[in-house]
Amino acid sequence: MSNLIEINHITKRYEMGDNVVMALQDVxxxxxxxxxxxxxxxxGSGKSTFMNILGCLDTPTTGEYKFRGVDVSHLNDDxxxxxxxxxxxxxxxxxxxxxxxxxAQNVELPLxxxxxxxxxxxxRAVRSLERVKxxxxxHHRPSELxxxxxxxxxxxxxxxxxxxxxxxxxxxxxLDSKTGIEIMRLFDELHQEGNTIILITHEQDIANYAxxxxxxxxxxxxxxxxxxxxxxxK
Amino acid sequence: MEYSxxxxxALQGLTDHKFRSFLTMxxxxxxxxxxIAMLSIGEGAKREAIAKYQDLGVNxxxxxxxxxxxxxxxxxxxxxxxxxSLRDAEVIRDIVPGVSRIAxxxxxxxxxxxxxxxxxxSVIGVTPEFYDILNYQIKEGEFITPIHYxxxxxVCVLGSGIAYALFQKEAPLGKMVKIExxxxxxxxxxxxxxxxTETVGELAARDLNTDVYVPLSMFLDRFSRGxxxxxxxxxxxxxxxxxxxxxETSTLIDEIIRRHHFGNEDYGIVIPLELLKQEEKxxxxxxxxxxxxxxxxxxxxxxxIMNIMLATVMERTREIGIRRAIGARKSDIMGxxxxxxxxxxxxxxxxxxxxxxxxxxxxxxFTDVSTYIRLYSVIIAFAFSVIVGVVFGYLPAKxxxxxxxxxxxxxx
Ligand SMILES: Nc1ncnc2c1ncn2[C@@H]1O[C@H](COP(=O)(O)OP(=O)(O)OP(=O)(O)O)[C@@H](O)[C@H]1O
Ligand SMILES: [Mg+2]
Numbered sequence: 001m002s003n004l005i006e007i008n009h010i011t012k013r014y015e016m017g018d019n020v021v022m023a024l025q026d027v028x029x030x031x032x033x034x035x036x037x038x039x040x041x042x043x044g045s046g047k048s049t050f051m052n053i054l055g056c057l058d059t060p061t062t063g064e065y066k067f068r069g070v071d072v073s074h075l076n077d078d079x080x081x082x083x084x085x086x087x088x089x090x091x092x093x094x095x096x097x098x099x100x101x102x103x104a105q106n107v108e109l110p111l112x113x114x115x116x117x118x119x120x121x122x123x124r125a126v127r128s129l130e131r132v133k134x135x136x137x138x139h140h141r142p143s144e145l146x147x148x149x150x151x152x153x154x155x156x157x158x159x160x161x162x163x164x165x166x167x168x169x170x171x172x173x174x175l176d177s178k179t180g181i182e183i184m185r186l187f188d189e190l191h192q193e194g195n196t197i198i199l200i201t202h203e204q205d206i207a208n209y210a211x212x213x214x215x216x217x218x219x220x221x222x223x224x225x226x227x228x229x230x231x232x233x234k
Numbered sequence: 235m236e237y238s239x240x241x242x243x244a245l246q247g248l249t250d251h252k253f254r255s256f257l258t259m260x261x262x263x264x265x266x267x268x269x270i271a272m273l274s275i276g277e278g279a280k281r282e283a284i285a286k287y288q289d290l291g292v293n294x295x296x297x298x299x300x301x302x303x304x305x306x307x308x309x310x311x312x313x314x315x316x317x318x319s320l321r322d323a324e325v326i327r328d329i330v331p332g333v334s335r336i337a338x339x340x341x342x343x344x345x346x347x348x349x350x351x352x353x354x355x356s357v358i359g360v361t362p363e364f365y366d367i368l369n370y371q372i373k374e375g376e377f378i379t380p381i382h383y384x385x386x387x388x389v390c391v392l393g394s395g396i397a398y399a400l401f402q403k404e405a406p407l408g409k410m411v412k413i414e415x416x417x418x419x420x421x422x423x424x425x426x427x428x429x430x431t432e433t434v435g436e437l438a439a440r441d442l443n444t445d446v447y448v449p450l451s452m453f454l455d456r457f458s459r460g461x462x463x464x465x466x467x468x469x470x471x472x473x474x475x476x477x478x479x480x481x482e483t484s485t486l487i488d489e490i491i492r493r494h495h496f497g498n499e500d501y502g503i504v505i506p507l508e509l510l511k512q513e514e515k516x517x518x519x520x521x522x523x524x525x526x527x528x529x530x531x532x533x534x535x536x537x538x539i540m541n542i543m544l545a546t547v548m549e550r551t552r553e554i555g556i557r558r559a560i561g562a563r564k565s566d567i568m569g570x571x572x573x574x575x576x577x578x579x580x581x582x583x584x585x586x587x588x589x590x591x592x593x594x595x596x597x598x599x600f601t602d603v604s605t606y607i608r609l610y611s612v613i614i615a616f617a618f619s620v621i622v623g624v625v626f627g628y629l630p631a632k633x634x635x636x637x638x639x640x641x642x643x644x645x646x
Contacts, residue, residue: 077563084560092643096556
C-alpha cells in the first residue's frame, strides 16, 4: 500500500517571551493507507501538538509534512482549510457538535463548506448517519442525544466527506466504559472498511485497540511498533 | 460555501436569541426612525412654506401701504406724500421693464348686510387683474370682470366664509347685499382659502375668506373712506415676467414710488419668492442639524451592534473553531459574521422604517407641525442602516475570522 502521510524531521517551537518550549523535536513518521494507529504519551508529551499538525490545524516550525505526496507544511490558511475539509475527519473528546443544529445539519456542515449542493448534502449526511446507526435520530439536537450518540454523530460528520484520515483525539474520554467500547467497535469496523484511523490517547487500554502503537515522550517518538496484544472487539 | 447558507445561519442566530437581537437592533431602530422622522418634518416645513408663498405669487412684488395711525397719516400728508394711488400703478407700468400685470386694490372695513344678517368684513376694491395674478379660485359665478370694472357695476364677489355667514343654505348668486348705503349684486363666490396665519412684511395675518371684492372703479366713486386723508389705494400687486429679475425690478419700483411720495416711507415692499428663498436658507441649517443628529444616532446604533457582535464572537469562539476544523475558510467565517450584522441591521432598519413612518404620521396628526414622508428618505435611512451593519460588523467579523483554529477549538 502507498504512503498516505510522510512526516520528516518536524519540530514545533512555542515561544512565550523568553521562554521557548520545544513541543516536538525531530519527529518522523510514515502512515500508509488503511492503517490503524495510536499515538500515546503522557500529559504534556506533545500529543495535541502533533495531532494539530497532522490535522492541518497548525503547521510545523521546521520539517516536512507530505499528504498524498504533497507538502502541506507551507500551505496558506485557505489551502489548509481545504485540506481539513477534504482529507481530515476530526473526532474530538468533547464531540464539538454545534448545539443549535440537529444531527443531520451537523453532519452536513463539512459538505456545505465544500460547496456541495443542498439536496446532495442531505442525502450524503443521511447515508453517513445510517452508517453509524443513527438515521432515526437525524432531527435531534445534540442536547437531545446521549454521549455515545453524540460521538457517533461526530463520527458521521467526520466520515461524510470521505476523508483520507480519521483523526480521533481521546474519542472515549468523555464516555463511560461500556459506551466507549461501542465507539471502539465502530472504529474497528471503519478500519475494516478501509479507513485510515489515527487514535490519540493517553490510555494504554484505548491504544491497545489499534494495530500500530506510537509512543511520544518529551516531544519525540519513544517507540513505534506493531501491537502484539491487540484488543479485539467482539 | 454558498452565500444563502450564511443568511440561513444568521437568521437562525437571530431567532435563537430574540431578545438579545432586539436589544442589539435598538440603536439602529431609533437611528432609522429618527432619520425618517426628521427628514419628513423638514420636508413638511418646506412644503408648507412653498404653499404659503405660492398663494402670494412667486412672480409677484407686493407694494402695500403701511398701517398708519391718523397722526402718522397726517404727518406724511403734510410732507406731501399723496399715498399709494392709481398713478403709482400707471407710472410703474410705463417705466419699469418686465412688468406683465398690475393689480390695484383699495380697502375699507364695513358691515355687509343681507336680510337680518350682518357681518364685519374687509371690502376690497380690485382691478380685474387681481384674479389672474393672485392664486384665487372661483367656486360659483365669476370674478370682477373688465366689463364690471369699466362700467362701474355695483356687483360684489364674496369669500366663502362670508357667503356662508350671510346666506347659509340660500343660493347667494343674484342676491343683493348692502354695504354702507350701497346695494350690490352678488356675482361670484370664491373657493375656501387657507388662513393667512402669519404677518409677512406689511401683509397682516388674517382670514381671507371674509373678504368682499368689488370693482375698484365703483369702489372709489361710491365708498366713503374711514379717514378723509386715506390714500386712494392700499396695495399694488405687480407681476413680473421673469422671476430672476425680481430684485432689480423691486429696487426700481421702490425708487419710483419713493420719489412720487416725496421720500416718505409710507409703504412696504414684499417679495414672496425672496422670502421663500430666505426661509429655505434658514431651514437648511436647521435641516442639517437635524440630519447630523439623526446620523449620529445611527452611528451610535452601529457601535451598539459592534459591541454586541464583539461579545458574541468571544462567546462563540468554540463554534468558530469547530467550523474552521471541518473546513471553513477565514472568508467563510467573515461572511457569516458580517451577514449576521447586516441581517440585524436590516431587521432593525425595517422596524425603524415602520416606527419612523408612524412617528411622522403621529406628529402631523397630534401637533401642528406638518410632516411629509418622501420615498427617498425611507430609502436613504434604510440603505444607511445596511451600510452601518457592514461597517460595524466588519471588525467583529474580522476578529472571528482571525481566531486561530487550534486555539478556538479548545476554547471553553
Ligand atoms: N500554544 C502553546 N503555547 C505554548 N506552549 C504550548 C502551547 N501548546 C502546547 N504547549 C506546550 O507544548 C508541550 C506539549 O503540549 P501538548 O498540548 O501537545 O501536550 P499533550 O501531550 O497533548 O498533553 P495532554 O495529554 O495533557 O493533553 C507542553 O509543554 C505545553 O505546555
Ligand atoms: Mg492534549
